[in-house]
Amino acid sequence: MTLNVHAFLPRSQANGPGVRAVVWVQGCSLRCPGCFNPETHSHAPRELVAVTALAERLLADVAHLEGVSISGGEPLEQAEALLALLRRLRAGSSLSVLLFSGHTLAEIEAHPLGPAILACTDVLVAGRYDPGQHLGHGLRGSANQRVHLLSDRYRPEEVDDTPVAEVILGTDGSITASGIAAFPVG
Numbered sequence: 001m002t003l004n005v006h007a008f009l010p011r012s013q014a015n016g017p018g019v020r021a022v023v024w025v026q027g028c029s030l031r032c033p034g035c036f037n038p039e040t041h042s043h044a045p046r047e048l049v050a051v052t053a054l055a056e057r058l059l060a061d062v063a064h065l066e067g068v069s070i071s072g073g074e075p076l077e078q079a080e081a082l083l084a085l086l087r088r089l090r091a092g093s094s095l096s097v098l099l100f101s102g103h104t105l106a107e108i109e110a111h112p113l114g115p116a117i118l119a120c121t122d123v124l125v126a127g128r129y130d131p132g133q134h135l136g137h138g139l140r141g142s143a144n145q146r147v148h149l150l151s152d153r154y155r156p157e158e159v160d161d162t163p164v165a166e167v168i169l170g171t172d173g174s175i176t177a178s179g180i181a182a183f184p185v186g
């Protein structure tokens with residue numbers, strides 16, 4: 001089983017509490033106006049990664065990670081592979097899981113695999129992006145989105161304290177920007 005991946009960041013401090021690996025999945029049908037990541041919309045294969053290999057990579061780095069954040073794209077559009085990945089992480093580690101989705105909690109609960117995915121998730125940031133309600137802080141891109149603490153792993157202030165954005169300078173000279181956009185896009 002493979003996951004169509006848009007990008008992977010092995011260490012981030014702007015995508016949830018603590019140091020986290022981030023997986024941006026490829027493909028989203030929701031088309032929120034002003035989406036800050038439109039290059040993730042296409043469902044064409046970008047990087048098809050075996051779920052087992054991705055889980056192994058993440059589990060090999062547990063000593064340096066607080067958790068894993070899954071973003072997109074829309075993770076629920078690859079629900080089967082997402083669930084397989086989260087179950088492997090849950091079974092093999094105490095890594096926390098933070099899931100960004102354009103769907104609301106009720107929509108995810110109604111998805112056939114939604115309850116199982118939610119059972120493997122500590123924090124859910126849910127809802128479409130609305131540029132008219134743009135936020136420049138925290139994990140939410142817009143004020144209509146909701147943060148759901150699905151386990152007792154974190155207190156609300158720990159989630160709120162996530163830096164708004166970060167710039168990572170690679171040893172190869174690469175520059176990676178991560179976190180929510182400071183201003184509406186589009």
Ligand code: SF4
Nearest residue numbers: 028031032035073102
């Ligand atoms: S759900 Fe996310 S990736 Fe999809 S259109 Fe909305 S903001 Fe963009």
